[in-house]
Amino acid sequence: MVIYLLSISVVATIYAVMALGLNVMWGTAGLVNLGLVGSAAVGAYTSALVxxxxxxxxxxxxxxxxxxxxxxxxxxxxxxxxxxxNYLAIVTLGFAETIRIVASNEIWLTNGTDGISGIPGPLRAVLTPLQFNALYLAIVVCLLGLVYVVCQRILYSPFGRVLHAIRDDDVVVGVAGKNGRVFKVQAFAIGSGIVGLAGGLYAHYTSFIAPDLFVPLITLYVKLSLLLGGVGNNRGAVVGAAIVIVVLESTRFLVPLIPYISPTQGAAMREIILSAGLLIVLRFRLKGLVPEAHDHLTVRPQQNTAGLRPATT
Known part of the structure; x- marks a missing residue:
């Protein structure tokens, strides 16, 4: 039971890292990305091969x-x-499917649908399963904290304020003399890198990856995490990811208690419960459980070091 709880905590932490990456792209810059799982696959396969x-x-x-x-x-x-x-969402979704198809067919590189096994984990050979799960949880929590600090610095930096302005009105950003396209590329690259880190962490935890593991449903779970926690808020991303994993795992034990449903129907019921819970939360908390704070958008006026009052008209 302890190993199971540690394992679920590791998965929830990895999802939280992915949610933070999505928040950089979507919550901060307003860039819709339905291909998160593609970036996670790139990170997982690259780390596994290296x-x-x-x-x-x-x-x-x-x-x-x-x-x-x-x-x-x-x-x-x-x-x-x-x-x-809408078009950006379609293209990014196609990107994720392209990565999965390439991983399935390029046998010389990814071993195809058989996947890559024997991916090393830290001290896996000398630790018991309980000790390994505890160690890995400590590692991913530390990395989550590091990613969270970086995302917070981005949020409260001039770079983050430009991304927020792009999200609200990219035309105004152009009028202000900022190259919105450059900032979008940077936000997309940073968010993808964070998601790639999550993919690598998952690969080294499970010691096995295959194309079928990187399905669009994972992207949906991460987006639900951010919606539930609060789009634009890094704390909300972490909280939302934890809640989504808890709901998914708890329903694993509750659904079998419902009579007259098949395992396939039970799996669908779990998704329905999660979706219904999200709708209930958004009904009463439209901006999520931890709404986005706007204090980082406030530019404090510089103090008058000369001791002079500003001129009035």
Whole structure:
């Protein structure tokens, strides 16, 4: 039971990292991305290949996964930043499916649908399952804290204020002399890199990845996490991810108690329960459980160091 709780905590933390990456793109810059799982797959496969085939340490693999996801995110954003919400969503969804199909067919690189096994985990060979899960939870929590601090710094920086302005009205940003496309590319690359880190963490935790693991449903769960917690708020992203995983896992035990339903119907029932819970929350908390704060958008006036009062008319 303890191992199960630790495992669920690890998964929830990884989802929280992905939600923070999505918040940089969607919550801060207003860029719709339905291809999150594609960036996660890039990070997972890159880290897995670097550590299994090249024999490099896990931190090097994770860093390589982040850089690969950043590069892919930047290239994708260069051809999509001029698209509006609906078209951008379609293109990013197609990107995720393209990554999955490539991973399924390029057997020489990804081993196809058989996946990559034997991905190393930190001290997995010398620790018991309980000790490994506890250690890995500590690692991912520390990385989540690091990512959270970085995202908070972005949020309260001049760069973050420009991203918010782009989200609200990118025409005004252009009038103000800012190149909105450059800022969008940067936001997309940063968010993709964070999601790639989550993918690498998942690969080293499970020690096995395959194309079928990276399905669009994962993107949906992450978006639900951000909607539930609060779009534009990093704390909301973490809280929402934790709640979504708790609901998904708790319903795993509740649904079988419902009589006269098949396992397939039970799986669908879990999704219905999660969706219904989200609708109830949004009915009473339209901006999520932790609404976006606007204090970071306030530019404090500089103090008059000369001790003079401003001129009045």
């Amino acid at each position: 550590t299994t085939r090249m024999g490099l340490p896990i931190p090097v693999g994770l860093l390589a996964g982040v850089l690969a996801a950043v590069l892919i995110g930047a290239l994708l954003s260069l051809v999509t930043t001029r698209l509006k919400d």
